[in-house]
Amino acid sequence: VQLQASGGGLVQPGGSLRLSCVGSGFTLDDYVMGWFRQAPGKPREAVSCISTYGITHNRYYSDSVKGRFTISKDSAKNTLYLQMNSLEPEDTAVYYCAGDWLDDYGLGYNKCPSAPEYWGQGTQVTVSS
Numbered sequence: 001v002q003l004q005a006s007g008g009g010l011v012q013p014g015g016s017l018r019l020s021c022v023g024s025g026f027t028l029d030d031y032v033m034g035w036f037r038q039a040p041g042k043p044r045e046a047v048s049c050i051s052t053y054g055i056t057h058n059r060y061y062s063d064s065v066k067g068r069f070t071i072s073k074d075s076a077k078n079t080l081y082l083q084m085n086s087l088e089p090e091d092t093a094v095y096y097c098a099g100d101w102l103d104d105y106g107l108g109y110n111k112c113p114s115a116p117e118y119w120g121q122g123t124q125v126t127v128s129s
Helices: none
Strands: 002-006 009-011 017-024 031-038 045-053 056-061 069-074 079-084 093-101 123-127
Touching (some): 017 093, 017 123, 031 069, 031 079, 045 069, 045 079, 056 069
Parallel strands (some): 009 123
Antiparallel strands (some): 002 017, 031 045, 031 093, 045 056, 069 079, 093 123
């Protein structure tokens, strides 16, 4: 299982970025997938996660990003995305994609795992003028 994240960069407040996470060696739909972030001197936090049950996607967003970020995935490309709009300096962090075996969480899971088993390498997002 490998996760390769990309799409970070420097953006001004109010700007947008889209993060991508390509999975290899496994099928994204079999996992609860998510984005986590860690800012300097702060603990890691869950940003957004998605769980797929057939054609239904359950999404979770932290209160700090709700209404500004959108999580999605392209199953054909085995890729997870995070569209980030209206970025704020407080969003500055290293962003990681991560996943955990969905069957461990039961039907209808709609949160983020506390300790996902698989992690990507992280991509830096800096919001600054």
